[in-house]
Amino acid sequence: MATPIEKIKTKRAEALNRIISKGYLSTKRVYVGMATCEIAAGSKEVMAVFKENINNGLTDVYLSQKGCAGRCNLEPTVEVIEEGKIPVKYGKVTPDMAKEIIEKHLKKGEIIDEWVIK
Amino acid sequence: MKKRNVRAEKTITFCNGPGCMHLESTKIIDALKQELQKRDLSYKDVKITISGCLGMCEQGPIVIVNPGYIIYGKVKLSDVSQIVEEHIIKNKPVVRLTIEQNHLYNRFFRVFGDIDFFGKQMRIALRNCGIIDPENIDDYLSVRGYEALAKVLTDLTPEQVIEQIKISGLRGRGGAGFPTGLKWEFTRKAAGDVKYVICNADEGDPGAFMDRSAIEGDPHSVIEGIIIGGYAIGATEGKVYIRAEYPLAIKRLEKAIKDAREHGFLGKNILGTDFSFDIEIRLGAGAFVCGEETALIHSIEGSRGMPRPRPPFPSVSGLFGKPTLINNVETWTNIPVIILDGAKWFSSIGTEKSKGTKVFAVAGKIKNTGLVEVPMGTTLREIVYDIGGGIPNGKKFKAIQTGGPSGGCLPEAYLDVPVDYESLSKAGSIMGSGGMIVIDEDSCMVNIARFFLEFTQNESCGKCTPCREGTKRMLEILTRIVEGKGQSGDIEKLERLGETIKKASLCGLGQSAPNPVLSTIKNFRHEYEEHINDKKCTAGECQALLSYTISDKCIGCTACKKVCPVNAITGQVKNKHIIDQQKCIKCGQCVQACKFDAIVKG
Numbered sequence: 001m002a003t004p005i006e007k008i009k010t011k012r013a014e015a016l017n018r019i020i021s022k023g024y025l026s027t028k029r030v031y032v033g034m035a036t037c038e039i040a041a042g043s044k045e046v047m048a049v050f051k052e053n054i055n056n057g058l059t060d061v062y063l064s065q066k067g068c069a070g071r072c073n074l075e076p077t078v079e080v081i082e083e084g085k086i087p088v089k090y091g092k093v094t095p096d097m098a099k100e101i102i103e104k105h106l107k108k109g110e111i112i113d114e115w116v117i118k
Numbered sequence: 119m120k121k122r123n124v125r126a127e128k129t130i131t132f133c134n135g136p137g138c139m140h141l142e143s144t145k146i147i148d149a150l151k152q153e154l155q156k157r158d159l160s161y162k163d164v165k166i167t168i169s170g171c172l173g174m175c176e177q178g179p180i181v182i183v184n185p186g187y188i189i190y191g192k193v194k195l196s197d198v199s200q201i202v203e204e205h206i207i208k209n210k211p212v213v214r215l216t217i218e219q220n221h222l223y224n225r226f227f228r229v230f231g232d233i234d235f236f237g238k239q240m241r242i243a244l245r246n247c248g249i250i251d252p253e254n255i256d257d258y259l260s261v262r263g264y265e266a267l268a269k270v271l272t273d274l275t276p277e278q279v280i281e282q283i284k285i286s287g288l289r290g291r292g293g294a295g296f297p298t299g300l301k302w303e304f305t306r307k308a309a310g311d312v313k314y315v316i317c318n319a320d321e322g323d324p325g326a327f328m329d330r331s332a333i334e335g336d337p338h339s340v341i342e343g344i345i346i347g348g349y350a351i352g353a354t355e356g357k358v359y360i361r362a363e364y365p366l367a368i369k370r371l372e373k374a375i376k377d378a379r380e381h382g383f384l385g386k387n388i389l390g391t392d393f394s395f396d397i398e399i400r401l402g403a404g405a406f407v408c409g410e411e412t413a414l415i416h417s418i419e420g421s422r423g424m425p426r427p428r429p430p431f432p433s434v435s436g437l438f439g440k441p442t443l444i445n446n447v448e449t450w451t452n453i454p455v456i457i458l459d460g461a462k463w464f465s466s467i468g469t470e471k472s473k474g475t476k477v478f479a480v481a482g483k484i485k486n487t488g489l490v491e492v493p494m495g496t497t498l499r500e501i502v503y504d505i506g507g508g509i510p511n512g513k514k515f516k517a518i519q520t521g522g523p524s525g526g527c528l529p530e531a532y533l534d535v536p537v538d539y540e541s542l543s544k545a546g547s548i549m550g551s552g553g554m555i556v557i558d559e560d561s562c563m564v565n566i567a568r569f570f571l572e573f574t575q576n577e578s579c580g581k582c583t584p585c586r587e588g589t590k591r592m593l594e595i596l597t598r599i600v601e602g603k604g605q606s607g608d609i610e611k612l613e614r615l616g617e618t619i620k621k622a623s624l625c626g627l628g629q630s631a632p633n634p635v636l637s638t639i640k641n642f643r644h645e646y647e648e649h650i651n652d653k654k655c656t657a658g659e660c661q662a663l664l665s666y667t668i669s670d671k672c673i674g675c676t677a678c679k680k681v682c683p684v685n686a687i688t689g690q691v692k693n694k695h696i697i698d699q700q701k702c703i704k705c706g707q708c709v710q711a712c713k714f715d716a717i718v719k720g
C-alpha cells in the first residue's frame with residue numbers, strides 16, 4: 001500500500017492539475033486581498049470589477065483571492081503575476097483603479113507605475 | 119543607483135544576515151554597483167535590495183536574482199561580472215553558482231521580496247499569507263501542504279516528532295514563551311486514556327491580529343500543525359477556540375476543516391494509517407481573560423471563563439480533567455516548517471534562547487503599519503526604521519509599547535534591544551503576543567498607561583481580589599492624574615499597588631496588568647510629575663490640563679467666537695479676542711477655526 005508520503009505526492013500532482021485546468025498558466029494571474037482588513041478597505045468591490053470583466057469576456061487571466069500579506073495602510077492590494085517578470089503589487093486599489101488596471105495592464109501590458117507598491 | 123522606491127525589471131537581493139555580511143557581502147555590493155554602472159544599467163533596470171537573514175548562512179554570501187528567485191551561494195567578488203553579464207543582461211542564470219534551497223518561505227519572497235517592507239522580513243509562520251487562496255485546499259497542497267503530516271506519519275514515531283520540536287527550540291508564541299517541545303513531551307507522558315489538543319485563537323490583545331491573519335490567509339497550516347501535535351501526544355480530538363468576533367476566520371477554518379476531512383487528512387485512519395484525529399471549532403465570546411489557558415478550558419467545558427491556580431498544568435489536567443496540549447495559532451503554523459525544513463535549520467535562526475521568527479502587529483505613529491515577521495534578535499530599531507519606515511510627519515520617536523496590555527513602554531535608549539523573550543523582559547517589557555505600538559512626541563505616556571489599564575481593569579474577571587480591586591484603584595489614580603487632580607504621593611501609591619497586584623494575582627492578566635503603568639513610571643517619571651505637580655501635559659493630550667489663549671497674532675476676525683460652543687470667547691471685530699478660562703471646555707474648536715495661528719494651546 002502507498003505510504004502517506006506517496007499519497008501526498010499524488011494528491012499534490014492532482015491539485016496542481018486542477019489548478020492548471022482552471023487557467024493557472026494563463027498569461028496573467030491576478031490576486032485580490034480578501035481578508036477582513038482588506039474587505040473593510042473595499043476589496044470586495046474591487047474583486048467584483050475583475051469578476052465582472054472576466055464574465056464579460058476578459059481572457060488570459062487567472063483570478064484568485066488571497067489572505068492579507070500584512071501591509072495594512074496600503075490595502076486593498078492586488079497583485080498581477082506574470083511568468084518571468086517581477087510580480088506587480090498595486091496598493092489602495094479602488095474599483096475605478098481596477099478598471100484601469102484591466103484596460104492598461106491586463107489588456108495592453110502597461111504597468112501603472114504610480115500605483116505600484118515599491 | 120541609490121534611488122529607492124522604484125520598480126525595476128530585475129532585483130538583486132543581498133542577505134544581510136550576520137553570516138553573510140561578515141563575509142564579503144559589502145565588497146560584493148560595491149563591485150556590483152560598479153559593474154552595473156559600467157554597463158549603463160540604471161536603477162530602473164536593476165534594483166539592489168538588502169534582505170534580512172535568509173537562514174542560508176552556511177552557503178553565504180547569498181545573492182538572489184528576481185524574477186525567478188535564482189539563489190546564488192558562496193558568491194565571490196570575482197563572480198560579480200559573470201552574474202551581471204550572463205544573468206542580468208542575457209537572462210541566463212549562472213548555473214555553477216546556483217544553490218537549491220527549497221525552503222517553504224521562499225514563495226513569499228518571489229512575490230513580495232522586492233518591497234523593502236517585506237524584503238527585510240522573514241516569513242515562516244505567515245509564509246503563505248497573501249500568496250495562496252485560503253479557501254482552496256489545492257493551493258495549499260501545491261505549496262507542499264500536508265507533506266509535513268505525511269512525513270511524520272510515514273517516517274517518525276510520536277517520540278521522534280517531539281524530539282524534532284525540542285531540537286528546533288520553538289517556544290510558545292502566545293505570550294509566555296514556554297518551550298513547545300517540552301510541553302508536548304509532558305502531555306505525551308502524562309497518564310490518561312483520553313488526551314486533547316487545543317489551538318488558542320482567542321487573540322484578545324487589542325492591537326494584535328496576526329492569529330486572525332494567519333487563519334484567514336492560510337488556515338490549513340494551522341490545521342496541519344494541530345494534527346501533527348495530536349499525533350505526537352496521542353490525542354484523537356482537537357479544538358480550536360476562536361472568538362466569535364472573527365466571522366471570516368471562522369468561515370475559512372470551517373471550510374478548511376471540511377476540505378481536509380474530504381482529503382483524508384482529518385477523521386478516521388488519516389492517509390491510510392491507524393492514526394485518527396478530528397478537529398472541532400469552539401467559539402469564544404471575546405473576553406480577554408478567556409485567552410488564559412485555564413479560563414479557556416473552563417469556557418470550552420461550558421463553565422464561566424475564569425482562571426484557576428496552576429499547577430496542575432493543562433498538560434497534566436486540562437480539558438475535562440484530561441491531559442491537554444494547548445498552543446497558540448502562530449506556534450502551530452511553525453510546526454510544518456520545522457518538520458519539512460528541518461529542526462536544525464529552524465534552530466539556526468534567531469538568538470541563543472529564542473529560535474525562529476516572531477510576528478509583530480506594528481501600529482501607531484509609524485509610516486508602514488502592518489504585520490512584520492522577523493527573526494528573533496532583530497532590533498527594535500530595525501523594525502521601526504528599516505521595515506516600518508520611521509515616524510511620519512517629521513515627528514520625534516518617543517517610545518515603543520510591546521506586548522499589549524501586559525507589556526511595557528520602552529524609550530529611545532532601548533531601541534537597540536533585540537527582540538527575544540529574555541531581552542525584552544530584561545528591558546522591562548515583554549514579547550507578549552506581538553503587539554507593537556510606536557509612540558511619538560505628541561502622545562502622553564500617562565494617558566497611554568491609563569488606556570491600557572482601563573482595558574485590563576474592564577477585562578478583569580473578578581475572581582481574585584488583587585486584580586479586581588487593585589486595578590480599579592490604580593485606574594482611579596491614573597484618571598485623576600490626567601484630569602489634573604493628581605496628588606503628591608500618587609506615583610508611589612501606583613508603584614506599591616502595581617507591585618502588589620503583580621505578586622498576588624491569580625493569573626497572568628493581573629500579574630501583568632500593572633506593567634504599562636510601572637514601565638512608564640520607570641521610563642517617563644517626569645511626565646507623571648509634571649501632570650501632578652505642574653498640572654501640565656507637554657504632549658498636549660490631556661484635555662483637562664490644557665489651556666487655550668489668544669496671542670497677538672489675533673486680528674479680530676471673530677471666527678473663533680462664532681464656533682465656541684460655550685460662548686467663552688469675547689472681543690470686538692478687528693480687536694484681539696480673549697478666552698474666559700472659567701467657561702472654556704477645552705474642546706479645541708477655536709484652534710481649527712482660526713486662520714492666523716493665533717490660538718495657543720499649552
Ligand SMILES: Cc1cc2nc3c(=O)[nH]c(=O)nc-3n(C[C@H](O)[C@H](O)[C@H](O)COP(=O)(O)O)c2cc1C
Pocket residue numbers: 289290291292293294295296318319320321322323406407408409410411412444445446447449551625626627
Ligand atoms: C490574560 C491572558 C490572556 C491570554 N490570551 C492569549 C491569547 O489570546 N492567545 C494565546 O495564544 N495565548 C494567550 N494567553 C496565553 C495562554 O495562557 C497560554 O500560555 C498559551 O495559549 C500557550 O500557548 P503557547 O505555548 O503556544 O504560547 C493569555 C494569557 C493570559 C494570562
